[in-house]
Amino acid sequence: MSRLRIGVTLRVVGVLVVMGIAVFPLYWMFVTALSSNADLFAADARLLPDFSELGVFADALADGEALTWLRNSLVIALGTTVLSIGLGIPLGYALSRFSFRGKMLTAVVLLLTQMLPEALMVVPLFALFNRFDLLDSLTGLVLANSAFVLPIVALILKGAIDGIPRELEEAGRVDGARPLTMLLRINVPLIGPSIAAAAVIAFFHAWNEYVFAVTFIYAPETQPASVGIANFIGEVGTPVQTVMAVAFMFTLPAVAFYLFAQKYVVAGMTAGAVKG
Template structure:
């Protein structure tokens, strides 16, 4: 068997090398801010503000992390963020399952229009509705209430969750649910025994999307929460930014701690997220 000419192998090898170079370049661009955040957090402010800046840490100093835990209620802030994210995730997941089943499995007039209107809510910036929502919350005495804020977070991520699950449920053959209905199961039983187990990766994806959205939300949190003891971490860390002085080492050390939870969560369940987001991609 004759060898493959080198002229044939070279274009494919060149494309592969170019692809890897592009991947490495994109990774460097994405990871550089995280790297710079890390070296800024572990060295003195004087070293950080030196010009020209050094691309590696020159004066290791962990006082930023020490001050975060000694001078700031970082544990309380992280606890508030966790509470907000978990409640918003639970609300979003439950309502998204019900809403997706309604759109995917039931036949009713106006279903397509309702689904379209549901998605158009994502075109509305939060800044437009923050004032009327604040007035509504103020009149109903829901200001400075973490549970009320979690409902608000869930309301804005719910349409995305409904559509993710709707695509997954639409990919399940209707014959399965129809057979269950004929055998005497009600719609709630079909939803609980058939739809939920078969779309569990998509449900996990919705839960993760809701968790991340609530964990990193800032606008509504800084508007609706006025007591420092109830600050989520996103608002609490932002209070370190001052007009005349900003403790950069404390701010970035707290930011690294704040970023650990979602990163660890994503690493642990990333395969479920990918399979969940692609569920129903063929039949929708």
């Protein structure tokens, strides 16, 4: 019993340490946002927040720019998630269930696209978006982010569909179900955890994306928060408290979304690893 208690204690301590490491950056942003200039440049770091400085959050939201940035980031992230999942499900199903010439090459090409950095795609995408009048629009960013994250979403869903017994679809085919019906009524409910995991990946990619946003967006009213926060950095000075306050608010939705979907992430990432 003593060994069991020691083992449980060590596990609890280990979990608390990992949680502390993960949460500390968010906590430090909050503390820094509530620190005065004297505290920021003091010899000893301030470890506890000064709640008398909570007005910095109201000041950061006063002109409405920060709320506009957060709204734009949410639109881009949700649009990218919906579009990439909507296209990734049929693409993953086709790669898993249908046989066609170049199937293996298609899967390899999808995998190789993840080795390309975003900076390499900026120039051709800029020319393409300029031709189709997609510059300085949230729609253009949704399309660019979806194109970048779609391959990994499709491959995750393909692996999950590979783990579904084909006998289920054969039974549906006997009842006269078409491929689209089998996909929506048989496969999609069974790969729900993998869809959630892929949605988290797509959401985080679009939420944190900076290269495409800073290149394709010009107007302040269409900038996402990732670009807006960077605009606080000036030649003369940088309002550190305001930057940290907006960054804290920018981080919270992503953390909340992950906490909501975390149980599906683990199940989804392991789905399809072993065929049944």
